[in-house]
Amino acid sequence: MAIEHPHPxxxxxxxxxxxxxxxxxxxxxxxxxxxxxxxxxxxxNSRICHINARSEGGPRWDPRQSAEDNRAESxxxxxxxxxxSIIDGPxxxxxxxxxxxxxxxRDQIAEFQQLxxxxxxxxxxxxxxxxxxxxxxxxxxxxxxxxxxGGGGNAPGAGGGGGGAIGPHARAGAGGPGGRxxxxxxxxxxxxxxxxxxELADIHPPPGSGGGGGGSVGPGAIGGDGGGGGDFxxxxxxxxxxxxxxxxxxxxxxxxxxxxxHPPHGGDSIIRIRSAEGVLKRVIRAExxxxxxxxxxxxxxxxxxxEDLRSGFSISALFPVNAAEFRExxxxxxxxxxxxxxxxxxxxxxxxGIVCIANxxxxxxxxxxxxxLCLTDPVGTEVSRIALAITPxxxxxxxxxxxxxxxxxxxxxGRWSISVQSGDFLLSRIGVQVNLVD
Numbered sequence: 001m002a003i004e005h006p007h008p009x010x011x012x013x014x015x016x017x018x019x020x021x022x023x024x025x026x027x028x029x030x031x032x033x034x035x036x037x038x039x040x041x042x043x044x045n046s047r048i049c050h051i052n053a054r055s056e057g058g059p060r061w062d063p064r065q066s067a068e069d070n071r072a073e074s075x076x077x078x079x080x081x082x083x084x085s086i087i088d089g090p091x092x093x094x095x096x097x098x099x100x101x102x103x104x105x106r107d108q109i110a111e112f113q114q115l116x117x118x119x120x121x122x123x124x125x126x127x128x129x130x131x132x133x134x135x136x137x138x139x140x141x142x143x144x145x146x147x148x149x150g151g152g153g154n155a156p157g158a159g160g161g162g163g164g165a166i167g168p169h170a171r172a173g174a175g176g177p178g179g180r181x182x183x184x185x186x187x188x189x190x191x192x193x194x195x196x197x198x199e200l201a202d203i204h205p206p207p208g209s210g211g212g213g214g215g216s217v218g219p220g221a222i223g224g225d226g227g228g229g230g231d232f233x234x235x236x237x238x239x240x241x242x243x244x245x246x247x248x249x250x251x252x253x254x255x256x257x258x259x260x261x262h263p264p265h266g267g268d269s270i271i272r273i274r275s276a277e278g279v280l281k282r283v284i285r286a287e288x289x290x291x292x293x294x295x296x297x298x299x300x301x302x303x304x305x306x307e308d309l310r311s312g313f314s315i316s317a318l319f320p321v322n323a324a325e326f327r328e329x330x331x332x333x334x335x336x337x338x339x340x341x342x343x344x345x346x347x348x349x350x351x352x353g354i355v356c357i358a359n360x361x362x363x364x365x366x367x368x369x370x371x372x373l374c375l376t377d378p379v380g381t382e383v384s385r386i387a388l389a390i391t392p393x394x395x396x397x398x399x400x401x402x403x404x405x406x407x408x409x410x411x412x413x414g415r416w417s418i419s420v421q422s423g424d425f426l427l428s429r430i431g432v433q434v435n436l437v438d
Contacts, residue, residue: 003056003063005070007134010126012073013048017119017129019112023080024104025087030080032119043330044125047084048133051075051101059088060098077105082323082334084133132327181232184284189234233269233286242276250288258351258407260375260384263291295385297370303423304369312361315420315428321353324403331355331401339430342437347411352432356388356402356420363395371422375406378414378434388420410434 008016023030023046032046052062052075062070069075079087087096112118121129181189237245250267257263266288273282297303304313322335333355343350356373363369368391375384384406394400406418413436419429 005054005065005067007054007130008048008071008073008076010123010130012071012076013126013129014121014123015073016048016076016078017121017126019118020078020108021112021115021117021119022108023083024077024101024108025079025083026104026107028080028083030082032078032080042125043332044129044132044327045332046078046080046129048129049077049079049084049087049101051077051098051105054134059093059096060101062098077101077108081325081332085323179232179287179289181234182286184233184237189232233284237271237273238282239273240275243281244274244276244278246270246272246274248272250286254291256292256294256407258349258384258409259405260294260373260386261407261409262293262383262385265289265291293385295372295374295387297372297387298368301368301370301389302366304371304425304427305366305423308360308363308369309425311363312359313363314359315356316359317355317357318418318420318428318430319355320418320432321355321403324353324355326401326403329399331357338432340433340435341410341416342435343410344437346413346436347409349407349409351405351407352418354402354404354406354418356404356428358390358400360395360398363390365392365395367392369395369422371420371427373402373404373406374417374419374421375408376417376419377408378412378416383408 017032020032022028022032030045032044033042034045035042050058050060050070052060052065052070054070055061056063065075087101183189239245248268248270250269254263254266268288269286271284272280273284274280319337320341321333321337324331324333324336326332336355341350341352352375354373356371358371368389371388371390373386373388374382376382386404386406388402388404390400410416413434415431415433417429417431420427
């Protein structure tokens with residue numbers, strides 16, 4: 001079993017906050033607590049970060065460190081919400097080694113010694129900081145890769161596998177259907193027609209196969225559906241002496257690379273028959289495999305109804321955000337509500353953080369309800385979709401908030417639309433102008 005050291009004590013956390021005023025990240029002026037302007041209460045605006053990880057396989061893990069050394073004040077540093085996430089990102093570990101964080105901690109303490117301004121925490125405040133900083137999970141995976149995405153089809157015309165999902169009320173995606181089996185006239189092949197193609201066994205992904213669905217993690221997460229397989233076309237070729245064959249093999253359907261993305265479909269496979277004189281005599285086409293699809297609602301989920309709308313259901317907020325956190329019924333956002341987004345090149349693979357808040361007065365107990373958060377390009381093509389769940393437990397309240405990442409390769413300038421829909425109802429829509437910077 002992987003090693004996991006205990007949390008720091010409340011006395012250690014009180015010592016930490018008593019000797020620091022703001023985030024340790026250089027140039028960041030975020031205080032460790034902020035004041036609610038209406039109530040005057042202090043609101044925690046920081047996290048306790050380990051310099052060397054608490055769990056084996058975590059960021060900057062040191063196997064030589066004892067449990068007491070690991071949770072000691074010397075191995076902890078205080079960061080604002082945004083930078084606490086940044087320093088532990090899997091692609092940022094080389095940028096933020098332990099030595100750099102130790103230097104930041106020294107600077108943070110030196111600033112306190114100059115300002116003599118810290119945060120005197122009570123025991124309950126220290127315990128609250130520990131609770132939000134360290135989340136114990138039911139499943140821990142160390143030094144391993146977890147593949148949640150479904151695999152693409154493994155044969156010509158095979159559908160892609162559905163994506164997996166982890167979390168409360170999570171659902172795996174559906175596998176894509178296999179493609180049609182046709183002759184050159186478009187008629188179905190007999191059931192006993194031999195379709196094995198051993199000569200294509202080493203081509204991965206096989207032409208005409210569907211893309212694998214994307215994985216998903218979180219409460220109510222829904223794995224993406226695998227793409228459907230393309231056509232399998234087989235027959236005898238009507239050739240004459242001197243005829244020339246032009247063969248174009250289409251690519252397989254794609255899996256998603258970004259959250260919620262509908263990747264492009266695979267290309268068609270085409271045979272063109274030309275006479276010796278170059279005259280085009282015939283074109284035979286087999287449709288390519290389909291790219292994976294995201295955000296489909298499970299069949300047993302309900303959608304928002306007229307009754308729900310009459311009972312006051314609405315989307316009260318929908319906006320893009322750079323960083324956001326929901327805590328104690330409040331939303332803490334950084335860089336929210338922008339209406340323009342600039343890119344240096346096209347296409348530009350991008351993930352936008354989106355906040356969506358739903359409100360209602362009363363929701364009748366009809367099982368899980370589903371909404372869909374969609375991204376549409378300037379010509380009206382939906383490029384991404386994520387399913388959002390309102391469980392029966394959620395319905396007992398009156399508000400539900402989501403913060404999700406919605407990804408797409410931005411491939412053109414213009415107004416991109418972000419919308420929330422459920423069944424026949426468009427519940428909210430906003431626009432973001434994408435511009436190309438020279």
